[in-house]
Amino acid sequence: MIRQILAKDWRLLWPMALFVALIQLCMVWVEYTSGFFGAVPAVAHMLRPLTIAWYAGIALLAVAVVQQDAMAAVDQDWLIRPVKRSQLLLAKLLFVVLTVSVPMFVLDLARAVAGGFPLTASLAVVTYKELYVIVCLIVPVIALASTAARMSELVAFGAALVATYAVSVGVAAAAFGANSCPTCDSGVGWLQHLFGHLGVFVGAIAIIALQYFRRATNAARALLILGVVALVFVQLQWSAAWGIQCWLSPASNEAQGVSIALNSSPLVDPAINSAATPSVGGAARTLMHGDVGVAGRYVQGRAQRGAVQRRIELPLQISGMLAGELLYIDRAEVSWIDEQGRRLYRGTDSDVLAVDGSSSVAPSASAQLSNETIAVPAATYSAIASRASSLQLQYFLTLMTAEGRYRLNVQESEMRSAGLGHCAIQLSQDATSISLVCHTLGLAPTCLSATLYGVSQHNPEILRCDPDYRPYLPAMTDVLSGYALEIPIRDRSGLVHYPVPPSELAQSYVLLKVYQARGHFTRSAVASGLRLTNQG
Amino acid sequence: MIIEASGLWKTYGGFDALRGLDLSVPEGSVFALLGANGAGKTTAIRVLLNIITATRGTATVLGVNSRAIGPATLRQIGYVSESQALPARLRVDDFFTYVRSLYPTWQRGLERQLRRQLGLPADRRIGALSHGMRLKLALACALPFRPRLLILDEPFSGLDALVRDEIISGFIQQLDQLSILISSHELDELERLATHVAFLDAGRLLFQGTLAELRQHAGSAALSSSPTRPSSLRDIFISMTRAARERAGELR
Numbered sequence: 056m057i058r059q060i061l062a063k064d065w066r067l068l069w070p071m072a073l074f075v076a077l078i079q080l081c082m083v084w085v086e087y088t089s090g091f092f093g094a095v096p097a098v099a100h101m102l103r104p105l106t107i108a109w110y111a112g113i114a115l116l117a118v119a120v121v122q123q124d125a126m127a128a129v130d131q132d133w134l135i136r137p138v139k140r141s142q143l144l145l146a147k148l149l150f151v152v153l154t155v156s157v158p159m160f161v162l163d164l165a166r167a168v169a170g171g172f173p174l175t176a177s178l179a180v181v182t183y184k185e186l187y188v189i190v191c192l193i194v195p196v197i198a199l200a201s202t203a204a205r206m207s208e209l210v211a212f213g214a215a216l217v218a219t220y221a222v223s224v225g226v227a228a229a230a231f232g233a234n235s236c237p238t239c240d241s242g243v244g245w246l247q248h249l250f251g252h253l254g255v256f257v258g259a260i261a262i263i264a265l266q267y268f269r270r271a272t273n274a275a276r277a278l279l280i281l282g283v284v285a286l287v288f289v290q291l292q293w294s295a296a297w298g299i300q301c302w303l304s305p306a307s308n309e310a311q312g313v314s315i316a317l318n319s320s321p322l323v324d325p326a327i328n329s330a331a332t333p334s335v336g337g338a339a340r341t342l343m344h345g346d347v348g349v350a351g352r353y354v355q356g357r358a359q360r361g362a363v364q365r366r367i368e369l370p371l372q373i374s375g376m377l378a379g380e381l382l383y384i385d386r387a388e389v390s391w392i393d394e395q396g397r398r399l400y401r402g403t404d405s406d407v408l409a410v411d412g413s414s415s416v417a418p419s420a421s422a423q424l425s426n427e428t429i430a431v432p433a434a435t436y437s438a439i440a441s442r443a444s445s446l447q448l449q450y451f452l453t454l455m456t457a458e459g460r461y462r463l464n465v466q467e468s469e470m471r472s473a474g475l476g477h478c479a480i481q482l483s484q485d486a487t488s489i490s491l492v493c494h495t496l497g498l499a500p501t502c503l504s505a506t507l508y509g510v511s512q513h514n515p516e517i518l519r520c521d522p523d524y525r526p527y528l529p530a531m532t533d534v535l536s537g538y539a540l541e542i543p544i545r546d547r548s549g550l551v552h553y554p555v556p557p558s559e560l561a562q563s564y565v566l567l568k569v570y571q572a573r574g575h576f577t578r579s580a581v582a583s584g585l586r587l588t589n590q591g
Numbered sequence: 592m593i594i595e596a597s598g599l600w601k602t603y604g605g606f607d608a609l610r611g612l613d614l615s616v617p618e619g620s621v622f623a624l625l626g627a628n629g630a631g632k633t634t635a636i637r638v639l640l641n642i643i644t645a646t647r648g649t650a651t652v653l654g655v656n657s658r659a660i661g662p663a664t665l666r667q668i669g670y671v672s673e674s675q676a677l678p679a680r681l682r683v684d685d686f687f688t689y690v691r692s693l694y695p696t697w698q699r700g701l702e703r704q705l706r707r708q709l710g711l712p713a714d715r716r717i718g719a720l721s722h723g724m725r726l727k728l729a730l731a732c733a734l735p736f737r738p739r740l741l742i743l744d745e746p747f748s749g750l751d752a753l754v755r756d757e758i759i760s761g762f763i764q765q766l767d768q769l770s771i772l773i774s775s776h777e778l779d780e781l782e783r784l785a786t787h788v789a790f791l792d793a794g795r796l797l798f799q800g801t802l803a804e805l806r807q808h809a810g811s812a813a814l815s816s817s818p819t820r821p822s823s824l825r826d827i828f829i830s831m832t833r834a835a836r837e838r839a840g841e842l843r
């Protein structure tokens with residue numbers, strides 16, 4: 056019976072299925088031909104509309120096939136035919152797998168192999184990616200589609216869900232501020248995404264079961280609305296996420312010797328600053344990627360915009376690190392406590408603690424000095440400054456080690472390696488920097504550093520950290536992960552001098568170091584009897 | 592009995608579409624379900640076929656609890672409804688191919704005969720067919736597997752007299768050993784067809800029995816307030832419905 060239903064749906068929907076396959080083909084073609092640096096701008100510009108079409112096409116096809124034999128309707132022909140609902144469901148799922156996942160598999164595999172990646176590794180990553188698309192996109196869309204009798208009904212219900220989501224985000228942001236998503240924008244944020252995806256998948260299975268085996272549309276819709284609200288409000292707390300990450304990661308002996316202490320008293324920046332207003336566009340873009348915490352920070356930022364702040368420098372001494380190691384501060388919690396034990400201030404770097412420059416430390420000697428800057432509201436500063444207080448610092452840290460070193464001649468412009476993937480470098484048009492872009496199968500490196508070496512000297516090391524400690528969760532639209540680094544070589548204003556002269560570029564090479572997380576741990580530091588002093 | 596319903600209630604929101612409906616459809620009968628618009632005929636049929644679930648009450652169809660009707664029972668039931676949503680983009684031929692595959696007892700010869708008699712165009716998309724042709728198609732798909740029970744929900748709605756006559760004389764009257772449950776407003780046609788009738792008003796059963804019993808009932812004292820004795824099914828329907836509404840009005 057599955058074959059008959061499939062054949063019937065194919066007769067009805069083959070033009071749409073071909074169109075969706077064509078969108079996928081265009082997407083892969085554009086990704087492939089746009090190369091590393093978008094050499095053909097017209098092609099590169101097609102990527103965004105194609106990405107939207109990719110999602111829309113797949114979703115519409117899944118909706119269309121489900122609604123050919125709608126569960127929520129009472130006038131559908133299938134209702135009076137001897138059709139087993141389990142077979143009907145399997146036929147629908149199989150249709151989407153055959154018309155979406157199979158072409159996607161073939162195209163992704165072709166893209167990976169054409170990109171120079173080995174067939175076996177490509178097969179594994181592509182299979183994983185297609186399963187990810189089925190679990191995280193296709194099954195939820197099928198569940199959603201099953202709750203409506205026809206497309207117009209689905210559009211209305213979908214709009215209600217979007218409104219529910221938006222209101223929930225607004226309420227969460229207003230009520231909890233940045234705490235509405237404690238793990239967002241951190242290396243352990245993937246756990247929130249994973250639990251979100253798992254929740255969506257389990258919810259989708261429950262909705263599909265309700266619809267296909269009980270035809271309980273009202274209950275399915277209620278579950279859907281509840282799920283949307285839960286997606287916003289059920290957030291993994293930082294301590295839980297960090298605990299899971301530590302449990303998942305192998306114990307690191309190297310981390311045991313690392314310590315952090317306050318090197319001297321905190322210093323106060325004499326300048327009085329105003330809190331910056333966060334950008335609406337940035338918040339909206341990140342929200343589209345599902346980061347509720349950004350909305351929280353936006354609402355909090357709007358509430359605090361223009362508020363007078365004082366910046367306090369915390370001079371830190373880090374010891375116990377070896378050469379080639381890198382310490383990443385995933386989160387810092389700062390508490391100021393007065394002599395009576397009352398907490399005067401508590402902040403984290405994910406809300407009001409401003410990280411100064413880079414939040415990572417790469418030492419060359421046994422001890423390393425680093426400054427961390429926090430911005431506190433002026434009223435809080437007055438309370439801290441007027442009395443002796445103690446400062447408690449709690450750091451959530453990741454020790455990284457350089458797992459691979461790769462040399463890339465500036466003239467050669469392209470390189471392939473197992474650790475980096477396929478990389479290319481290009482001199483910028485104004486000759487002020489070198490752009491490095493890499494495509495790799497699977498997960499991009501957490502941290503990457505690049506140093507330009509000339510004939511006799513080298514420029515300062517450039518570090519790019521995008522902490523993400525997930526084992527591997529692929530992007531839906533591309534089997535390859537991309538990452539990039541900009542290496543400055545000349546300052547047009549003349550304020551910065553780089554040791555390697557541009558005239559030596561032809562003989563220069565870039566040394567790339569790939570860092571991988573080796574262990575996650577916490578450290579605390581306490582300083583008592585502090586009096587704040589102005590830097591000036 | 593091929594259909595037996597007892598105390599069926601169906602409530603939508605606060606509205607009771609069925610109010611304790613009892614129904615007994617004898618095997619081999621042509622059972623006409625009559626009632627004004629909104630009387631609950633379609634709701635009753637949908638409950639019987641497990642398309643919707645009754646709020647209260649029980650029903651059996653072909654000896655199976657209506658809530659448990661599954662593919663095995665549906666293989667013995669033919670169904671035609673004016674509101675049946677057929678796949679509009681499918682061609683007639685493709686629809687037959689699909690439906691045929693669902694019934695092990697499908698008779699290709701009977702299918703060919705029905706298609707020829709009804710003049711169904713093989714290559715036309717279902718969406719391009721007229722309302723009457725779509726009903727003919729639904730009928731042609733409801734018979735070739737030799738169902739034990741044929742349920743027709745408003746099958747004559749919107750059809751001209753010629754097509755109605757074609758369907759009644761050409762098919763329904765020739766179906767032997769088949770039980771038919773038919774709901775319609777077309778009382779003249781039903782009078783030619785029905786062996787049994789049931790009257791529904793506002794979700795309640797007013798009467799069920801044979802046509803002869805109905806005429807007897809219509810002549811009884813309950814309806815004698817009417818200036819003329821109703822004789823045709825149409826007159827009886829009007830008299831009974833009016834009487835029921837007057838009683839309901841008095842109760843209010």
